[in-house]
Amino acid sequence: MAGIAPHWNEFETRDALAASLADVVAEVLRTAISRRGEAFLAVSGGSTPGRFFAALSREELDWGKVTVTLVDERFVPETSSRSNASLAKANLLQNAASAARFAPLFHEATTVEDGAHLADSALKTLPWPLDAAILGMGGDGHTASFFPDAQSLDVLLDPASTRIVMPVHAQTAGEPRLTLTLPALVNAGLVVIHIEGAEKRNVIEAALAAEEPLPIRTVIDRAPRAAEIYWAP
Numbered sequence: 001m002a003g004i005a006p007h008w009n010e011f012e013t014r015d016a017l018a019a020s021l022a023d024v025v026a027e028v029l030r031t032a033i034s035r036r037g038e039a040f041l042a043v044s045g046g047s048t049p050g051r052f053f054a055a056l057s058r059e060e061l062d063w064g065k066v067t068v069t070l071v072d073e074r075f076v077p078e079t080s081s082r083s084n085a086s087l088a089k090a091n092l093l094q095n096a097a098s099a100a101r102f103a104p105l106f107h108e109a110t111t112v113e114d115g116a117h118l119a120d121s122a123l124k125t126l127p128w129p130l131d132a133a134i135l136g137m138g139g140d141g142h143t144a145s146f147f148p149d150a151q152s153l154d155v156l157l158d159p160a161s162t163r164i165v166m167p168v169h170a171q172t173a174g175e176p177r178l179t180l181t182l183p184a185l186v187n188a189g190l191v192v193i194h195i196e197g198a199e200k201r202n203v204i205e206a207a208l209a210a211e212e213p214l215p216i217r218t219v220i221d222r223a224p225r226a227a228e229i230y231w232a233p
């Protein structure tokens with residue numbers, strides 16, 4: 001199923017991208033606060049969002065009315081260097097944004113399945129839909145934790161899923177993971193795919209051209225509004 005074509009936003013530098021994306025997301029959060037009294041944002045982990053986090057953390061808005069969660073997480077505690085929660089807390093929930101509430105995906109549990117149930121219940125109490133989902137993408141075409149080799153990928157990408165958080169097992173992912181489901185992500189008011197470098201641009205262009213979609217293509221195709229791709233070399 002081909003969906004709405006994404007909209008490309010291209011920048012000469014990664015700093016320019018970060019500043020522009022931070023301005024856009026801050027405005028989305030301000031508008032949500034004025035419309036419904038609160039705002040809800042999901043961000044990615046990985047190596048890409050650092051500059052964006054730093055710029056967004058300095059935006060002036062009523063951060064006390066903002067809830068921040070993650071699009072995905074490794075099944076590791078915040079003490080791990082691989083924790084996306086610890087990355088977001090150290091880089092986004094700083095400066096003005098230190099007043100925001102953080103809703104983690106990781107919960108102490110014996111299995112990632114139990115942890116995902118705990119996260120699902122906790123996140124169901126939050127003000128859905130997301131106002132903005134800021135996705136990244138790996139060089140293999142995964143986004144959130146929708147890895148091409150994930151077990152039951154079709155369940156994770158089920159547009160009719162009633163789950164918000166699901167466990168993920170994928171050989172290429174390293175440890176087990178937790179991910180927001182496809183509907184939880186694509187129904188955000190703003191869906192951004194933040195990628196940097198020629199290699200990732202090639203991956204996304206190939207995914208958009210290919211017959212057999214990679215997970216990134218499924219997310220783009222299932223978004224009810226055009227996904228916004230933010231790219232810099």
Ligand SMILES: O=C1O[C@H](COP(=O)(O)O)[C@@H](O)[C@H](O)[C@H]1O
Nearest residue numbers: 044045046047048072136137138
């Ligand atoms: O595993 C992950 O990787 C992707 C991409 O990360 P990057 O280091 O290539 O920027 C990220 O979007 C995702 O949230 C993260 O868990």
